[in-house]
Amino acid sequence: MVRTPCCKAELGLKKGAWTPEEDQKLLSYLNRHGEGGWRTLPEKAGLKRCGKSCRLRWANYLRPDIKRGEFTEDEECSIISLHALHGNKWSAIARGLPGRTDNEIKNYWNTHIKKRLIQKGIDPVTHKGLNSGTDKSENLPEKQNVNQTTTDDDLDNDKAKKNNKNSGLSSARFLNRVANRFGKRINQSVLSEIIASGGPLATTSHTTTTTTTTSVSVDSESDKSTSSSFAPTSNLLCHGTVATTPDSSNFDVDGNLNPTSSSSTFSDASVNNPLMYCDNYVGNNNVDDEDTIEFSTFLNDEDFMMLEESCVDNTAFMKELTRFLHEDENHGVVDVPPVYERQDIFDEIDNYFG
DNA sequence: AAACTAGTCAACCGCTAGTCA
DNA sequence: GTGACTAGCGGTTGACTAGTT
Numbered sequence: 001m002v003r004t005p006c007c008k009a010e011l012g013l014k015k016g017a018w019t020p021e022e023d024q025k026l027l028s029y030l031n032r033h034g035e036g037g038w039r040t041l042p043e044k045a046g047l048k049r050c051g052k053s054c055r056l057r058w059a060n061y062l063r064p065d066i067k068r069g070e071f072t073e074d075e076e077c078s079i080i081s082l083h084a085l086h087g088n089k090w091s092a093i094a095r096g097l098p099g100r101t102d103n104e105i106k107n108y109w110n111t112h113i114k115k116r117l118i119q120k121g122i123d124p125v126t127h128k129g130l131n132s133g134t135d136k137s138e139n140l141p142e143k144q145n146v147n148q149t150t151t152d153d154d155l156d157n158d159k160a161k162k163n164n165k166n167s168g169l170s171s172a173r174f175l176n177r178v179a180n181r182f183g184k185r186i187n188q189s190v191l192s193e194i195i196a197s198g199g200p201l202a203t204t205s206h207t208t209t210t211t212t213t214t215s216v217s218v219d220s221e222s223d224k225s226t227s228s229s230f231a232p233t234s235n236l237l238c239h240g241t242v243a244t245t246p247d248s249s250n251f252d253v254d255g256n257l258n259p260t261s262s263s264s265t266f267s268d269a270s271v272n273n274p275l276m277y278c279d280n281y282v283g284n285n286n287v288d289d290e291d292t293i294e295f296s297t298f299l300n301d302e303d304f305m306m307l308e309e310s311c312v313d314n315t316a317f318m319k320e321l322t323r324f325l326h327e328d329e330n331h332g333v334v335d336v337p338p339v340y341e342r343q344d345i346f347d348e349i350d351n352y353f354g
Numbered sequence: 355a356a357a358c359t360a361g362t363c364a365a366c367c368g369c370t371a372g373t374c375a
Numbered sequence: 376g377t378g379a380c381t382a383g384c385g386g387t388t389g390a391c392t393a394g395t396t
Contacts, residue, residue, distance in 0.1 A: 017364070017390080038381065055382075056365070091384060106385075107363050 014048045018057055022047055026054055027062055060101045067099035071108055079105055079113060084127040 014022075029045035035058070037044075038051035047054060060066075071079070075097055082093040090102035090109075097105065114124040121129055 015366075036381085051381085052367095053365075059383090060364075088385065102384075103364080111362055 012048060013042075013050050013053075015053070018061075022049070023057070023062060026057060030058060030062075060103050065099055066101060071100075071112075075100065076113060079109060080117070080127075083109065083113075083124075087125075 025045050025047055026041075029041065033044075038055045041047075041051055041054050042049050045054070049057075078097055079093060082096045086092040088106075090106045093105050094100055094102040109124075117124045117127075123129070
């Protein structure tokens with residue numbers, strides 16, 4: 001077998017985190033020509049990357065069917081079951097979790113599940129009890145002894161930490177941040193289009209005509225996540241799925257909104273799960289709304305329609321998003337004039353999330 | 355406030371295997 | 376059969392961050 005020439009041999013190739021501009025170039029090329037020809041792709045697409053890097057970027061991040069965001073409990077259970085079956089065959093495990101990449105599953109296993117299994121006294125390799133017949137705590141790090149069982153708090157802490165992570169450089173991280181913060185309130189196609197347009201760091205406005213592309217998942221604040229791919233639509237905000245009480249007949253036994261009966265623009269049933277995406281709906285109306293921001297709180301129907309019509313592209317959306325952020329900071333009390341297009345607008349958003 | 359530590363995850367590395375001329 | 380190329384895999388690294396000292 002002949003070794004593939006290493007990328008290192010090729011001079012002048014960039015390594016490290018991808019920029020939104022590079023993503024855009026790669027997406028644009030793949031939209032026009034489809035997958036394949038990775039070796040020659042970088043040059044044709046105007047990228048100073050090796051083909052392998054391009055393929056991985058596409059496979060692990062840009063592919064339209066990729067879920068992003070927190071793993072659900074169901075997914076976690078599936079991973080554990082599949083790992084017991086396949087071992088560290090991450091690609092085999094990934095095949096059992098549509099939308100998840102082997103890399104993502106591998107990372108999640110190593111950083112979350114493995115630790116949790118050990119805490120529970122389960123060997124993550126054999127999936128059997130650790131040191132059966134002896135005190136499990138003997139093999140555990142000191143701090144893990146404090147709390148032997150995996151609790152909801154553990155999970156919440158994990159996710160709280162995760163949600164606080166920031167990076168001004170990574171478009172992936174920015175998107176996750178947007179998804180974390182607003183995912184349940186906006187149409188996911190918007191998030192997809194943001195990255196397709198070059199992300200928050202893009203310096204030029206653009207009109208979206210692409211039929212791409214990237215899907216992102218939504219990390220809900222209620223510790224659930226899911227995703228699906230969406231074709232970009234003109235409905236930039238998910239009107240009506242948040243503040244209204246859904247018709248109970250629209251939900252299945254698990255509380256998921258029946259997609260066939262939903263008027264929502266979301267197509268994934270779990271995305272419409274009110275328990276996941278509607279703060280106001282959880283436990284009826286007794287939820288303290290102080291810390292929640294709903295676009296519908298700020299907008300009456302008329303405004304909402306205007307916004308939907310006006311946000312014809314990502315630039316417009318980002319402007320409006322920024323305006324909401326200002327209102328958020330002022331608890332929606334102060335009437336903040338719309339933010340006009342500025343170069344620093346995306347920095348401002350980034351700083352907000354940071 | 356600064357230095358240090360630990361967690362996270364995107365990206366990379368090295369390798370194997372399959373395909374095709 | 377051979378070599379060039381591509382796809383894919385699993386392990387590892389390093390940048391970045393939050394938390395702790």
